[in-house]
Amino acid sequence: MSDYHPYPLVYVQGVNFAYGTTLVLSEISLEISKGDFLAIIGPNGSGKTTLIKIILGILRPDSGQIKLFGQDVGSFSKWEKLGYVPQKASQIDSLFPVSVREVVAMGLLSGKRFPRLITRADEKAIDEALELVDMGKFKTRRIGELSGGQQQRIFIARAIVNKPDILFLDEPTTGVDAATQTRFYDLLGSLNQVQKITIVLITHDIGVVSKYVNKVACLNQKLIFHGNHEEFCRSSVVEDFLRGEQHLLCHRH
Template identity: 45%
Template sequence: MNKTIVEMQDVSFYYGDRQALSHINFSIEQGDFIGLVGPNGGGKTTLIKLLLGLVKPTNGMIELFDQPIRKFKDKNKIGYVSQKANSFNRGFPATVEEVVTAGLTSKLGYFKRPNAKDREKVYQAVDKVGMSSYFKENIGNLSGGQQQRIFIARALVSDPQLLILDEPTVGVDAENVDKFFDLLHELNQQQISLLLVTHDIGTMTHHASKVACLNKSLHFHGNPKEFNDMSKDQLSDFYGHPLHLVTHEH
């Protein structure tokens, strides 16, 4: 039986008087690849903020790696890749090497220079995502899909056990989306647990080991086959509106 690395028990969260999450019971086991889906405003971003410790639950309990979240200090165990495609400044004057090295800031501090071992870790992270030939390239010269690989490398350089990705394929063309999911599958095979927030249900269910459907409460948490076997009416009830699924051929 795999070890549980994230545990949420009866978690609710309010923004003032507005409830964003209601009585969430959710877990991530070591080696999981979980696709988190649901409508806009359904609480997906709030759940991520809770796991990253950016906000505190109004009610309930969260444990990370067998520790209450308030006592959890080993932040390097969790990597995070944000939704950046629509906001990244392509004129930002930084090379791939420099962007990925920034992922070591929590370890090095802001003023310590990376040593030879650190630089080797940076190269290995870039190589792991298949971008070593772009090591000295300015990141602004890369495509959206290539940039996302670099942002994953930046998250991987601190050797996380859990990688959280928030809509990472926004703005990435269809061909590169398939390659991107193949990369995530490879990382998962290397025992990195993944929590992927996405609207691309059709592609995600080909790769994820579990699916969680969130719309303020957790409506589904199980394997992709059970999720795919649900009727459109059931899914529309979860989402709160009619749902149109697009399936990608593999």
């Protein structure tokens, strides 16, 4: 991961998207810079997941421009620079016959011909990723045997095994208890502050993430707000939109 980028890691300009006749995103423009910890908040159906999928090239916008690391998303090829933990990634059947090591190894195949042999360097990267999420001792365990919180850590290890510059997570703590949730966000805070990974997080846990984020995007088809945490706390537009929940994200624990 290089320390300097003369351009935003993610540049979104004038993006519109609809499913059929249903408008999902309207004129969305934002930038994500190196080192950001961005929380994307908004009600269900507000377009948060759709926006992430457009940034990642999974969906194509009806209009607008996306650039990743200064390059148009249509011609971008260095996908190992981006990690992604999708919604409900950790709901794995207990009998699913795949080991933790194999799940993390899948992250190494991004942009590469499949299948290929796992090298000694790959094994080292797998071990390092598992240690970063404090799951090294589970390497040979079957993924389905782990708790939901443990599985989610494994999916983060898979997403960071290539040492990405930026990590996207879509509601990663759904279905886990409060203590697990807090430990999980501590992990993300460490990845952001110590490993210098830029974090983009879709969340409903606005109170819990308040001490970690430095940027907030408030979305409901349109971008209601995008700016730093302090500006968010002073915004009357956000106060009206969140109807009293603004203080949850403004209270630093």
